[in-house]
Amino acid sequence: TQNYQITLLPGDGIGPEIISVAVDVLKVVGKKFDIQFNFTKALIGGAAIDATGEPLPASTLNACHQSDSILLAAIGGYKWDSLPSNMRPEAGLLALRGKLKLFANLRPARILPQLIDASPLKKNVVEGVNLIVVRELISGIYFGKPKGIFATKDGEKRGVNTMAYSESEIERIGRVAFETAKKQGHKLCSIDKANVLETSHLWRDCMNKLAGEYPDVELSHLYVDNAAMQLLRAPKQFGVIVTGNLFGDIISDIAAMLTGSIGMLPSASLGNSSLGVYEPVHGSAPDIAGQDRANPLAQVLSAAMMLNYGLNQPKAAEFIEKGVSQVLELGYRTEDIMSANMNLVGCKTMGDILIQTLETMD
Numbered sequence: 001t002q003n004y005q006i007t008l009l010p011g012d013g014i015g016p017e018i019i020s021v022a023v024d025v026l027k028v029v030g031k032k033f034d035i036q037f038n039f040t041k042a043l044i045g046g047a048a049i050d051a052t053g054e055p056l057p058a059s060t061l062n063a064c065h066q067s068d069s070i071l072l073a074a075i076g077g078y079k080w081d082s083l084p085s086n087m088r089p090e091a092g093l094l095a096l097r098g099k100l101k102l103f104a105n106l107r108p109a110r111i112l113p114q115l116i117d118a119s120p121l122k123k124n125v126v127e128g129v130n131l132i133v134v135r136e137l138i139s140g141i142y143f144g145k146p147k148g149i150f151a152t153k154d155g156e157k158r159g160v161n162t163m164a165y166s167e168s169e170i171e172r173i174g175r176v177a178f179e180t181a182k183k184q185g186h187k188l189c190s191i192d193k194a195n196v197l198e199t200s201h202l203w204r205d206c207m208n209k210l211a212g213e214y215p216d217v218e219l220s221h222l223y224v225d226n227a228a229m230q231l232l233r234a235p236k237q238f239g240v241i242v243t244g245n246l247f248g249d250i251i252s253d254i255a256a257m258l259t260g261s262i263g264m265l266p267s268a269s270l271g272n273s274s275l276g277v278y279e280p281v282h283g284s285a286p287d288i289a290g291q292d293r294a295n296p297l298a299q300v301l302s303a304a305m306m307l308n309y310g311l312n313q314p315k316a317a318e319f320i321e322k323g324v325s326q327v328l329e330l331g332y333r334t335e336d337i338m339s340a341n342m343n344l345v346g347c348k349t350m351g352d353i354l355i356q357t358l359e360t361m362d
């Protein structure tokens with residue numbers, strides 16, 4: 001039996017509802033594949049602020065350091081929206097990524113054949129979409145200094161953030177992207193704003209330099225505005241996308257709609273060690289929290305990514321992905337992916353049906 005220590009970070013909003021589905025799924029898969037998961041819950045985000053006054057308590061960070069993998073749901077909500085930025089739930093998530101040095105965020109967007117009618121885009125546009133966004137996660141404008149709200153000489157306030165990238169930061173995310181492209185399809189598109197921003201100019205130079213080491217990868221470049229448009233016009237032109245922190249945040253929410261819903265998009269946040277955070281791309285969805293309306297599948301697929309990237313259990317990961325396809329094939333849909341003649345279910349029922357399905361699959 002393989003034993004793994006997993007830290008669970010349910011966070012806020014729909015977080016607790018969706019993570020409990022993923023935990024049940026992991027338990028079933030554990031039985032099938034002879035894997036023993038030891039789960040420990042820890043606080044992050046608004047829940048941690050309410051309990052301890054801090055969005056990322058030291059005890060949470062310790063628990064994370066002592067685990068084999070971290071499964072995170074989502075943080076944030078109306079209640080904490082007026083706090084200063086360094087005390088908000090979001091600051092806890094950013095600190096977690098920063099402290100664990102998780103510089104690479106992989107966000108695959110693949111449309112499942114069962115969900116073609118769930119996308120607002122036309123079938124011929126989205127059918128066969130299979131791309132992955134490699135987002136830089138611990139630098140760029142999210143982390144650059146100076147940052148803050150400062151008083152000017154004229155007595156008004158001035159909000160400041162700084163977009164900055166060093167060559168080494170670009171190179172390390174570039175390598176992850178080139179390696180990813182080498183494994184899947186050999187197409188890499190780097191997205192920047194090199195026509196205006198110096199950081200992007202350096203970004204482009206570094207990517208071009210790296211391309212020399214990866215002759216089998218076909219590198220292209222797009223400006224971020226055009227890329228946003230191209231993603232909706234002809235998404236199948238993309239294989240692997242590499243981009244900075246802020247552009248990656250925005251581009252991946254756009255990519256989500258190619259798959260039917262942001263409720264379907266998982267992610268892996270990785271660094272140089274094997275300790276990663278596995279988290280859906282979406283947020284805490286406060287507008288539907290506590291109503292049993294959330295789609296738990298992005299969370300479940302994030303658990304599959306954990307098995308794949310963090311725990312080296314690709315068969316167990318594939319089993320979960322097969323189970324998800326199977327449940328959709330049976331016609332069950334949460335409201336975000338609902339389409340004509342399908343069977344509308346809540347978060348909990350979606351989870352229960354997925355578990356029954358996994359239990360009967362071989």
Ligand code: NAD
Pocket residue numbers: 014073074075076077078090093262263279280281282283284285286287288293294295296298336
């Ligand atoms: P959001 O992703 O939480 O929600 C956007 C829309 O998508 C909402 O209408 C929501 O109901 C819907 N949605 C999201 N996930 C869904 C799911 N699994 N099933 C069904 N519908 C789903 O983005 P937002 O509303 O801009 O942000 C809400 C809060 O979440 C904010 O505090 C934000 O900072 C935070 N946030 C956290 C993360 C994270 O923890 N990684 C990511 C994004 C946003």
Ligand code: IPM
Pocket residue numbers: 076090093094249281283
């Ligand atoms: C995400 C979220 C976060 C980000 C926020 C909540 C800090 O939007 O994971 O995509 O911007 O990285």
Ligand code: MN
Pocket residue numbers: 249250253281
């Ligand atoms: Mn985001």
